[in-house]
Amino acid sequence: MIKRISGRLYLKNYHKLFLLILFSIFFFSCVSPQTRINSLFNKAKALKTGGYTKESIAYFKTVIEEADKEELSPFLKKYYKALSYLEIGEDEKAINEIEKVSYPPVLFREEFLLLKSIYFLKKGYYEISKELSANLLKTKKYNLKISAAEIYSQSLILLFREKRINEKKYISGIKIIEKLTNKDFSSPLLHYYLFSLYLNSKRREKALTEAILSLEFGIGEIYKRDILYSIKFILKSMDKKLAEKYEKILRRYYATDNRVER
Amino acid sequence: MNFSALIKKFYDLVKPHLLKNQEEAAYILFSLIYTALKRNERINENTKIIIPRLSTIVSSKPDDFILYFFEENKVLSKLYQKEIREKDLKTLREEFKILYPLIELKEPFLCFILQDELKKGNLYRISKIYKNKRKKILEGIKKIKTSKIKDNLFNTINLMVKAFAEEIYDKKNFREIIFEKLS
Incomplete structure (x- = not known):
């Protein structure tokens, strides 16, 4: 009888223990730093689409600052430091910081690729x-795509300027950005990168x-x-006649900037 | 309160402790206000100063564009006569990084920091002058951040920023407006 009672008691306690384990798993999966970061990051993604514009750097930093209340992973510590450096224009320090990371979490893979x-x-x-930046052009995160297009265009221009690729390869490289502007016609920055690319060619x-x-499409003041x-x-x-034709088209933009009419 | 009055107040505050002259105080104050407004947050000892980057614009220009820029500008074409003649694009490109944003793009930070050079036409080897000034600004800010008066100082600066921010709120191109106000 004692055995039966103790057997019942044992079973009863085992049941409690099982429930306790289940609850612990549930509890820790909810509040562990990584999960918290994931949920914050998802919130961030819902509001911003990623990338390294001034706004998104600030936003990512806020997300990580929030997560900093918990214990941060070594990656996030470095990532945060790198973002802080990027924000103040210390690119070299940012990339040195991110260079120390060997295995970035899946969640930040694309952002890490951009830094690389x-x-x-x-x-x-x-x-x-x-x-690397060409791979990122396919991303669904809009700001990340724009940043990648910027890096891609600069790399292509510098390769061409240093005569490491010929004009044929350069033009075929430009087509990748052209495809992007076909899909996203109204992005002033994409058109600006394309403009920079063509400025370096004969076209x-x-x-x-x-x-x-x-x-x-309303590019910012400095770019304008x-x-x-x-x-x-x-x-x-340019040929005089052609130049006159363009001057007519451009007159309305000149009107907003007196310096050009000098 | 205009910018001269602000500088004086700022200078009086820091003079006994840190800064050697009013010019240095003006640069530091501008950098701090510029950063606070751009970041839209209060300045404290952890704030990192924003120094504008225009690498995408300047590094993507072809060689003939850079030559055109120096040749077309009357002052620059005289100052850089030798480099233009010899087509020394390495030197010209280095100077272009500062001169183009300063003269043509009217970048407020550069325009403020290099306003004397711009007025006097002292634009030869400007990148060296800029680097020295930038170094001094960063050193000055470092001194402020570790000084005993930092809390009082940051409070004063934040009050100034608040006054500016309220005035320029809703304006489209705020960097331009800051520059206009602070010049």
Whole structure:
């Protein structure tokens, strides 16, 4: 009888223990730092689409700061430091920080790839930065895609300038950004990158078209000034009749910037 | 309160402790206000100063664009006569990184830090001048951050920033407006 009672008691306690284990698993999976970071990051993704614009750097930092209340993983510590450096323009320090990471979590893989491509661009390994950023152009995160397009364009321009690729390869590289603008026609920055790419080739008429599109879709003030000055440079080297034709089209943009009319 | 009055107040506050002259105080104050407004947050000892990056714009320009920029500008074409003649693009490109944003893009931070050089036309080897000024600003800010008066100082700066921010709120191109106000 005692055995039976103790057997029943044992079973009863085992049942409790089982429930306790289940509850612990549930509890720890809810509040563990990684899960908390995941949920915060998902929230961030819902609001922002990722990438390294000024706004998204600030946003990612807020997300990680939130997560910092818990114990941060070594990756996130480095990632946070890297973002802080990027924010103040210390790219070199940012990439040195991120270079120390061997295995980034899946959650941050694309962001990490972008940092790597910036790293290779700064170190002069333009082929690698071009390849890495080209992979990121397929991402669904909009800001990340724009940042990748920026790195890709710069790598391509530098490869061409240093004569490490010929014009044929350069033009075929440009087509990748052209495809992006076909899908996302109204992005002023994508048109700006395309404009920069054409400015470095002999196809300067195409550069003008992209410059106009970029202005049309409301590019930021500093870029606008750059475009207007660049247009002056292009028109100067153009056939007179063609230049006059473009000047007519561009008159309304000139009107907003007196410096160009000098 | 205009910017000169602000600088004076700031300078009086830091003079006994840190800074050697009013010019240095002006640069540091501008950098702190610029950072606070750009980040939209209060300044404290952990704030990292924002120094603008324009690498995408300047590094993507072709060689003939850089030559055109130096040749077309009357002051620069005289100052860099030798480099233009010799097509020394390594030197020209280095200087272009500062001169193009300063003269054509009117980047507020550079325009403020290098306003004297711009007025006097002292633009030869400007990248070296800029690097020295930038170094001094960062050193000055480091001193402030570790000083005894930092809390009082940051409070004063944050009050100034608040006054600016309220005025420029809703304006589209706030960097331009800050520059206009602070010049």
